[in-house]
Amino acid sequence: METIAPEAEILAAATNPPEDTRAYFRGKLIHHIPHLIDAANWEAVTVFGHTIPMPEVTTHTKQQTDPLLDLLPDNIPAFIATLNNNGMVN
Structure with missing residues (x-):
């Protein structure tokens, strides 16, 4: 198998979500308040x-x-x- 990214970059990506996608917000929520996360998936938290x-x-x-x-x-x-005030929740 060919590796297309340096190992250090791969390891960093495992704990640092991309800042320009929803993964950033989801990852930070899980980091900051894991005890308050009831569910998390690709499209909702x-x-x-x-x-x-x-x-x-x-x-x-x-x-x-x-x-x-x-x-x-x-x-x-x-x-x-x-x-709630910003209409960000269902």
Whole structure:
């Protein structure tokens, strides 16, 4: 089998999701508040009973979600309120 990326890059990718995809937000949620994650899959994350749909790969990027992630893990109520206020949950 041919390796197309250096091993260090592969190892880094295992713990650092791409910043320009929904994987960034999902990965950061799992890192910051694993105890509040009810479910996670490719297209949604359920946090404390609130499902955050992420149907498009190019949404929920670092640029779009870092202000929201800055609330974690210390201010869960503000995080949930911001999700609700911005229509980000079902």
